[in-house]
Amino acid sequence: MKQDIEAVNVPACFISDHEGFLGSIKNLIEDFVVTEIDISGQQVKAAAATEASGCASSCGNSTAAADCKDYSNSSTSQDADVSWESGADVSLPSLESFDLGVILGQSVSEELEQFVLTLRDKKPAGLELSLGSFTDKYQRANVHRAVRHRFPFLMTVTIQPEIRVREDPDYRELSQLVKDDEAEDFFRFIDAKVRGSSYTFGPDDNKEHRTAVHHFLNRKFGKLVETKSFSDQGRTSISVRLRERGRPKKRTAEERKEEDIYTAFTLCKENLETLEAISYMAAALGVLPSDFTYAGIKDKRAITYQSMVVKKVSPQRLREKTSEFERRGMRLSQVRSVSEPLRLGRLTGNHFDLVVRNLRPHRASDTHSSGADVHTRLAALVKEAVENVKTRGFVNYYGPQRFGSGQGVQSDRVGLALLKEDMVNAVRLFFTPDDGDDPQSLAKRHFLQTDNAKESLVLMPLSKARERLMLRALNRYGTGVDGCTQAWLSLPHSMRVFYPHAYCSRVWNEAVAHRLSTMGHSVRQGDLVWMHGGSEKTEAGETGAAEIHVVTDQDEQKEVYALEHVLMPMPGNTVKYPENSMGTWYQERLSRDGLADCRFRVSGLKLNVPGCYRPLLALPHNLSYRLQRGDRKQDSDSDPLALTLNFDLDSSCYATICLREIMKCDP
Template sequence: MASVMFLPCFLRFCAFKSGNTWCGKSELTTTARGMESDSLSCFISDHEGFHGTIKNSPQDFVVIEIGINGQLVNSPDVQEEHTKGPSQPSQATKRDDKSKQSKPDDTDILNQDCFDLNVILGPAVNKELEHFTNKIRVKADEEEQVELSLGTYPDKHLRAVVHRAVRYNFPFLQTVTNQSEIRVREDPDFKELASLASEGEAEEFFRFIDAKVPGSAFTFLPDDSKEHRTSVHHFVSRRFGKLVETKSFTDQQKTSITVRLRERNKQPKKRTIAECQEEKDEVTLYTAFTLRKENLETLEAISYMAAVLGVLPSDFTYAGIKDKRAITYQAMVVKKISPEWLLDKVSEFERRGMQISHVRSVSEPLKLGRLQGNHFDLVIKHLKPHGNRELVELQQLVKDGVENVKNRGFVNYYGPQRFGSGSCVQADQVGLALLKEKMEASVKLFFTPEDGDDLQNKAKRHFLLTGNAKESLALMPAYKARERLMLRALHRYGSGQEGCVRGWLSLPHSMRVFYLHSYCSRVWNEAAKYRLQKLGFKPVQGDLVWAGSEKGLKDTTEDVNPPQVHVVTSEEEKDDVFSLDQVILPMPGNSVKYPENLLGQWYQGRLAQDGLGSCRFRVTPLKLNVPGCYRPLLAKPQNVTYSLRIAEKLQGQSDETCAPNLTLSFDLDASCYATVCLGEIMKCNLS
């Protein structure tokens, strides 16, 4: 339960923080990080606000995803657009694709794969496999082919899980099935590529090949030797020519090889009957459903469902991550599972607080960000006015707060969820270390423990104290997939600079880039506060807006090309051509335009302060690139309704029992935070 209170210190409704001390009556308390979490302290309305608590129970915070077609995903007639066959995009889809240009590929964030062999194989077999891989490393030059049996797996789904997990953790191994038995041995193709490139590149290349993500590409490190590049071209073409194509390109006088998956329409036109049948057999089965979960993280729910269904967590796709401390409804798609098989496991899911509905076959997976937004049904309890105001005034305080935000909106900050749940080290600090390519420091930050003596914190403390990744891995709980993948890589390659790079590369790309996005989100929050404090509450010369977004023209264009950024001129400022809700702020990156006013100078100084003055927002060793994006300065809730219940206190009842409650419902666009919206209504910061 998060308790929040009024914070009455403003500069045109802005609160300031100096060190760890807040000006004014800093009475805010939360069970999470409270005011230390962020500087979300700038408001745009002048109502007084009120005290209250949120998330008293999951039932008090209900989140329902709004699909791309505008329907709630739990509505009886839900029919996601992606379930239909190929068709021309509707105008609504075009507008949505255009609007998404202003939102980052969030990864918000956390599309995590779990390939924990300790869980999949069991501790005993996993330990035997690690001994086997160490033996291969020691005897790398021997010609003798050695094998290890991982046991018998009659279920074909489970065999597929074992094959993929082993290959992901040990790309240098080859897995083969003999009837139901799975055996592993050293992969000669991996050995050949490792002799042409580095072993780390070979590992990442084979993971890329195994993943077969449509439209993806892999780039080897720059290579000045044409003869050597030719050898790499020949190897890839000979071994994977039917699947991929290679091409050399030069950037800043350095030449690299890029490998791309072949598109289906680029396959040879003439195919044998056997090849046609093989392609038909490879058509992937997708099943869509709506997941209702309670007091569960999205990835935690996915991990459990994957174990029950015998697939990998990466076989699930979704449009966005949902709160843990809530009841949430969201669309999901699972690969390689039939609707019948999914429905057969409903009772097992229900035992873990999950319910499945709207099960149907679809033609493709979901993509992150493919939603219009979220609907919220909230209950705020224990309301009371601030200071010495009378309880009878509460109804007016609530009305003022809700109506102001309904009409004027709120500052579109990223909420505390964006930066992780840790109070010691947050994700943005890890992201900053990665952008500065301080790999060893980033790993130490990654393993910084929180307060508490649970197993994961004991494992983290042990690693930081001893540097022994193997012993720390034995302590780390099986469900902490990211930490275990990192520790396994550090055990194999050491904890120096190169080992830390290998450790980060062992995590999925979406997880690596999440930390960079988290840092950029922190800068965006600070930029929004600075913009309002220094430049006021009207668009000014040098601000950024979308081109063609003048009043009366905002929604008239049907052009599907990405919108262009327009810089507000002095004449437009004078004539009030734009309103504050049309202003956009850039998320730092290598492809964004910065404001041409005081705020643009602030961005430069802020990045330089963190040692990123010349940063290209690329982390080449980790294959990460942050182009940046634009985010509206303000957001506004839609379809707002509310009801205040003030119960009459009866004899013998405590003040706690009869405290007023506020029921509040509204819709928000994707990537907007309900806690930030509530913060504007109540005039406080929520976490």
């Protein structure tokens, strides 16, 4: 049941007792192909292949696979709807994922950063900076929106086709009445123009001062907003909301129509992260990354096919950019109009095609036989392994990708620091470098040694979007507690919540290993299982508490349930834990990390971790395999064997974990 060598990220507990074999994966990018399966059960590549050869042509006849890192178990926290009388704010869309370095170019982006520092330090009157010329009107619109969101105290002015920036005098006037961070957040609120949204300033018990703020807001923005004071727990604050019909400018019929356009497409990408691909497309189309929606994140080191929807871009305009995208390793097909965006987790699963090369037995003595004997032995090992997993499945661990790659600090340790609300330590863990002198590690090492975010930003590669967003915020707000909090807030919510989920995933993996090693493969009293006839998951891959049943003594005696029905909770604030020794294990495990009283909420970062229930076992569907000789032109008995595997997995299941059960080692 256990291997001698324990994996760094994944406990070495297995369900089957076959011998397995050795081999290597990810030798070539063509060895890994992952294709999303939509909610109707269709592979998105199947339709795309009829329209354009795309990435499929670059694969040749190879069949391969990669792990799909769907965040379908990642629950996003959303603010509840509130009334105007409550004085609470409606959440505004996060635009921080937009990288000005992508659309402006690195040199102009750095020049803009320096311009901002000069404004802050010296406050010279009339100072302006040219951002360059932009002939495409969509690019100009994108520059305006992104710059104003990043630096709300700036005005952007178009002198076609040039865009210039200078300090906004309205901002300067407001910043003399309220705190700088409140002024910035208010201008972001104004610029976002989210219908029904509101913004609340901090408590202000000085009536004369509140009156001055009211007068300023009504004088400058009276056609757009309305203001009111309200009391909460003895403190008085000013709240501002957008008028139902108020707009700062009249939009044309074409602009109003464009706001409601949604265009769907199938994206094939090679050696690109999903968010990196979106950043490139957003810059080229003149929209924001938040205008793109998708069902799941896919691996970088792979050829992947997935569905996407982009807002405010017509199918014709998207097709016009396809040749530009191809130069970045992205191919688009099945471009068509749709009526709504995609939602995270809205997929059935993923289809994997993978190649394992250089097969050999675990036992060194077997390799001393003749080539033909070794091949015969390997064929028997592979058949036994594949048939076992096809029948019995595999332990449904979260894969190594969940915890990060390289020798640096694992993502779960960052998540633990965030759950403990230790923002400074979380930032320093985030910037822990790998061994080596690659540019990213050098930049991280420089930051930890000097605390100089500005210099580290110059060293950080442009492709490292998360690190660059964090460094920009640290440079702007400092490296203290407040600055580190702002640095985390600079990341989009989906990125921030990844780290607490990584910690919870680590605990889940350890819980499953403990459950199997101490309680065996039988269902025990107190285990949590699917309700009979109630094994439906939500679109996010989670199971609601109403579907959970606690196994009784009678259930255990009559063997009503099998191990495949058992669920293990991923820690959070809405889950129940097993009512047996595993419940105690969870309590002790969380206490050991200082989370005995954890609410699994980080209010300062707007993070909520409700938890979920994950099946202990996963089963591959439509599993097939083929053994073949190596790639040499003339086959010989000494050629190494390669194994081609094809199978489907439910969303949030990892192909490398399935392969691990087959091979009985970390591939």
